[in-house]
Amino acid sequence: MSTHSEELGTSPRWLTVVGLLGLVALGFTVWLGLWITPPDQVQGNLARLLYIHPPIATVALYWAGGVALAGSLLYLWPRTRSFFWDRLAASAVEVGAVFAALTCVTGSIWGRPAWGAWWTWDARLTSSALLFILEVGYLALRRVPADPHLRARRSAIAALLIALDVPIVHFSVDWWQTLHQGGTVLDPGFNLHVHGSMAWTFLLGFIAFSLLFVWLLGVRYRIEALQDQLCDRELEVSLSDRWREGTELAGVGAAGPTEPDGGAA
Amino acid sequence: MWRDAVLVAGKDLRIEARSRVALWQVVPFAVLVLVLLSFAIGPDTAPLHHAAPGIFWIAVLFSTVLATQRSVAIESGDGTRDGLRLSGIDPGGIFLGKAAAVALQLLVLQLVLWAGVTFLLGVRVHVVWLALVASLLATVGLACAGVLYGALSAGLRVRETLLPLLVLPVLAPVLLAGSKAWQAALEGNAHAGADWLRILIPFAVIYLVVGTVLYGPLQEAA
Numbered sequence: 001m002s003t004h005s006e007e008l009g010t011s012p013r014w015l016t017v018v019g020l021l022g023l024v025a026l027g028f029t030v031w032l033g034l035w036i037t038p039p040d041q042v043q044g045n046l047a048r049l050l051y052i053h054p055p056i057a058t059v060a061l062y063w064a065g066g067v068a069l070a071g072s073l074l075y076l077w078p079r080t081r082s083f084f085w086d087r088l089a090a091s092a093v094e095v096g097a098v099f100a101a102l103t104c105v106t107g108s109i110w111g112r113p114a115w116g117a118w119w120t121w122d123a124r125l126t127s128s129a130l131l132f133i134l135e136v137g138y139l140a141l142r143r144v145p146a147d148p149h150l151r152a153r154r155s156a157i158a159a160l161l162i163a164l165d166v167p168i169v170h171f172s173v174d175w176w177q178t179l180h181q182g183g184t185v186l187d188p189g190f191n192l193h194v195h196g197s198m199a200w201t202f203l204l205g206f207i208a209f210s211l212l213f214v215w216l217l218g219v220r221y222r223i224e225a226l227q228d229q230l231c232d233r234e235l236e237v238s239l240s241d242r243w244r245e246g247t248e249l250a251g252v253g254a255a256g257p258t259e260p261d262g263g264a265a
Numbered sequence: 266m267w268r269d270a271v272l273v274a275g276k277d278l279r280i281e282a283r284s285r286v287a288l289w290q291v292v293p294f295a296v297l298v299l300v301l302l303s304f305a306i307g308p309d310t311a312p313l314h315h316a317a318p319g320i321f322w323i324a325v326l327f328s329t330v331l332a333t334q335r336s337v338a339i340e341s342g343d344g345t346r347d348g349l350r351l352s353g354i355d356p357g358g359i360f361l362g363k364a365a366a367v368a369l370q371l372l373v374l375q376l377v378l379w380a381g382v383t384f385l386l387g388v389r390v391h392v393v394w395l396a397l398v399a400s401l402l403a404t405v406g407l408a409c410a411g412v413l414y415g416a417l418s419a420g421l422r423v424r425e426t427l428l429p430l431l432v433l434p435v436l437a438p439v440l441l442a443g444s445k446a447w448q449a450a451l452e453g454n455a456h457a458g459a460d461w462l463r464i465l466i467p468f469a470v471i472y473l474v475v476g477t478v479l480y481g482p483l484q485e486a487a
Binding site for chain 1: 413414417418421422423427430431434435437438471475479482483485
């Protein structure tokens with residue numbers, strides 16, 4: 001029992017630390033972004049939203065997409081097959097879906113004053129929205145009750161197919177050149193385009209959301225692992241209950257052979 | 266693998282020839298979508314002409330879902346899937362065969378729809394080769410992606426509702442590129458349409474290759 005209570009204990013120390021660091025970094029990003037940095041030359045105060053929109057999009061696309069892809073590949077690879085990778089990939093897709101939705105929402109809030117529309121059928125917007133819908137599909141597939149091994153394999157293959165959309169989102173600004181601008185901080189030649197306090201706030205935003213991603217991923221993974229543990233435990237408990245009932249009934253049956261349902265009375 | 270593919274395609278098409286589900290259900294459904302979307306847009310010819318490529322491809326997309334459902338359903342009864350798995354046929358061959366059967370049905374369906382948009386919406390295709398190539402490439406992509414996702418949802422009790430949710434967003438690039446290519450074909454602008462074929466080609470190739478590779482593991486998971 002002691003091992004069980006250890007497994008079911010509170011989340012590990014490092015995860016809490018990562019979460020707290022992420023929240024502090026987020027607080028600083030908000031403070032720097034809203035009060036310290038100057039308004040942008042062209043966009044004015046509107047540019048302040050860009051301290052969070054690209055970091056959120058980066059997490060949604062590369063961090064979540066990368067972890068989901070790696071986890072799924074490692075699960076499918078027979079030598080590294082373990083439920084750890086399956087749970088990790090599933091957690092990454094779920095957290096990624098939240099960040100993908102946030103990407104669309106923050107972009108939309110920025111787009112209304114900047115482009116004059118909440119939504120436009122731009123290549124990057126459309127492919128990002130598709131990514132979100134694909135992730136929702138993955139989560140729906142995962143919720144279908146099935147044998148854990150089958151579910152894991154199906155999910156891993158579905159995640160691989162979703163990963164096909166990630167390069168499309170990434171290159172959409174170069175391939176179609178619609179409304180959304182290309183690479184913001186670094187152009188294809190890796191030249192920095194943001195300077196001074198704005199650059200630091202921008203960088204801090206990336207760190208804050210990356211830390212929050214790791215934290216959320218860890219928390220979601222724990223929930224998934226605890227759910228599996230609970231399932232196993234419930235199975236064990238009900239099995240032992242049935243065993244006990246069986247032996248008790250057998251004992252009663254031996255004591256009173258004339259009354260077959262004597263145990264109930 | 267190729268011989269196996271021909272065998273499986275032949276089996277699926279023979280079942281279709283005897284049951285006529287695609288002929289009496291999928292094709293009328295596609296024509297129905299065509300008519301309903303035309304109702305929604307209204308009787309004015311200008312917006313109808315403008316929307317014709319989109320209407321055509323939406324009808325094709327919805328029909329792809331139905332055709333795929335049917336292709337999965339063929340294998341779901343009487344332990345057919347296990348029989349197929351135990352027969353020693355190459356999984357890649359099964360995938361290619363099932364995709365080929367769906368593709369052939371979709372091509373026939375598109376011919377009917379082509380006639381439909383010509384007569385009902387009054388549009389004329391000016392660059393016939395462009396429309397044909399776009400349809401052919403799109404069909405390969407649709408059939409491969411459809412069969413792959415069909416296998417992913419095979420054996421699940423909620424298959425009917427889950428498959429459209431999974432497969433329609435995946436097919437969205439085909440809807441986009443197919444519509445644009447057809448629009449160019451209707452307007453006689455071959456150059457603009459050829460650009461959109463560059464989306465249809467990688468889509469078809471990627472799903473053809475990915476499907477052939479992943480069908481084996483998926484079949485084990487079903």
